[in-house]
Amino acid sequence: MQIPIKPIFVFHTAARAGSISRAAQELSVTPSAVSQQIQTLELQLGVALLAKAGRGIVLTEAGERYFSMIADQMEQISEATATIKGFRSVTSLTIRATPTLSNKWLLPRLNSLLDMHPDLEVRLDGTNEPTDFRQEIVDIELRHGDGRWPGLFVEGVAEEDFLPVCSPGYAAAGTLRPEDLPRYRLIHSAKSQAQWTSWFPLAGVTPGDRWQRVLFDRSHMAIDAAVNGMGIALESTLMMGAELSSGRLICPVTSPPPLRLVTQWIVCPFEHLRRPKVRTFLEWLRAERDAWQASQQSPEVTHLRR
Structure with missing residues (x-):
């Protein structure tokens, strides 16, 4: 069987972008060309991968499963290709976090992550709405709640x-x-x-x-x-x-x-932990959390609580 590399790549781009038009802009082609490549892949696989949702698209159950199976490999191929060309590719990381944590804690520290990893392009989505990882292209979430979300990786941010x-x-x-x-x-x-x-x-x-x-x-x-x-x-x-x-x-x-x-939690599917960009973010977040916790033990901060 001949592997349809181009249609797979176009599907991956559209699924990651969450939009046919954004994928077309990224690939410098027309939206109809993107749709045609995805239809070619769907015909070869025998299943529908995308469905329309208003002006955007959503992944079908088969599309979500297929995307999760190829996402890491496609990123590795992109990074390997960029390395051979002699430059480092930009890696996109999408984070969803509660508005207060985004504004008051994450945003003031985010510059250090970007300085440490200049090839990382971060999108921060500030909302209290929990992520449906089966339908939304989000790498990792900082979620408010009680920490009880079966089937997902869950770790408390801090007390x-x-x-x-x-x-x-x-x-x-x-x-x-x-x-x-x-x-x-x-x-x-x-x-x-x-x-x-x-x-x-x-x-x-x-x-x-x-x-x-x-x-x-x-x-x-x-x-x-x-x-x-x-x-x-x-x-x-x-x-x-x-x-x-x-x-x-x-x-x-x-x-x-x-x-x-503990009211804020790191949440994502377990398979996302295999993504290098997610591991990079987690290492940085834990270091920032540890530094913040150490600062809370200082005499000045302890005095504020008395």
Whole structure:
């Protein structure tokens, strides 16, 4: 059997791009030429590989399986061809992460990954929507949740301490007792796993039925609201490290009760761990995580929690 190399390559490009038109631009051909090559491959294989979805495309079950079987080999062929030509090819890495982790933790550190690996082209997709790895071209995800996703590789990013925080102009550091907080405006992150209703029992406080509060559906919005003096937020040291170290946020409570959770998780199919670009990202992420955890043991950061 003669292997249809060109149609396979065109299919791989379209599946990775998630679009016939984007694949055509990348290959410098017309969209109809891309469609014809994919149809040739489908006829030879005897199965449909792609289906239309609005203006884009999605992989069929057979297409997803075929793509997963050839993806690593096609990348190896591309890298080998580029090496023989005398230059290193650009490798595209697609990361999906929650908006708050993207904005507050990942983005400020991403430059070091790009400097270490100049051949790596990163696409960062900031959303709370979990990835359907069977339908979406995503290499790895940093997902918010409880870590229970059977059938996928799952590793916690880091343990996070959740602290009451506010602007120094709203309340001074260490001047309030836990029982004082219900008298202040409390900022709520609606989707956070750490809520005031959990924190108050840990502090031995029974608040009244009516609170002065403001709610946001993203933690990065709650953090920014606290920085702007809107009230007191209950947020993660992983997400607000820059604001704490700069003094834009302080903990107004003396000896707050400990509340430690893992809420962010590295998630991907196990077969993605064989991809060199995924292993490169994981090595970098773990090193950054370890450095952040070491910084949390410094006397200055420990003092913020008291």
